[in-house]
Amino acid sequence: MHDFINTNVESHQNETVFNLHMCETSEFDVSLTKSTTLSFIVSKKNINIVTKKWINSNQESMIGKSYIIPTKAFHYFLPIISENEDELNIQVQSFGLRGELLLNERLLIDKNNKHNSKITAFFETLDENVNKALRVLQLHCM
Known part of the structure; x- marks a missing residue:
């Protein structure tokens, strides 16, 4: 297995899903891989x-987190991207209608994938894409 990043959008009648999939090999042991999937499911x-993370595609080692933000409370996502020579640090914050912090999640990406433009493009367009999906869903459900 090698380092890769895939992004995709799944559009369904009642939801739109924005996915970021990453696989990174260890620089010390190429047989050791870390996989991460980050999904924003908009209804x-x-x-x-x-967020799901696992080692060597072993489902038993998976660690997952899930957050739910009611759309009535959601206002926008703010991704903060910083990097050093070893990793890319992405912090995703979500704020409510009155400026309250709803989410503060951090994602670390090893140096193997840190120069991949798919990562920055995914996060730079996240807020706009989520808001577009919400508008479309609200129009279809009226």
């Missing part, structure tokens, strides 16, 4: 953010 009622 009319909620935005569900799901």
Whole structure:
């Protein structure tokens, strides 16, 4: 297995899913891989953010987190991207209608993938894409 990053959008009648999939090999042991999937599942009622991480595609080693933000409370996502020579640090914050912090999640990307433009493009367009999906879903459900 090698380092890769894939992004995709799944559009369904009642939801739109924005996915970021990453696989990174260890620089010390090429047989050791770390996989991460980050999904933003946008429906009319909620935005569900799901993070899954696992080692060597072993489902038993998977660690997952899930956050649900009601769309009535959601205002925008603010991604903060910083890097050093070893890793890319992405912090995703979500704010509510009154400026309250709804989410503060951090994602570390090893140096193997840190120069991949798919990562920055995914996060730079995240807020705009989520808001577009919400508008479309709200129009279809009226």
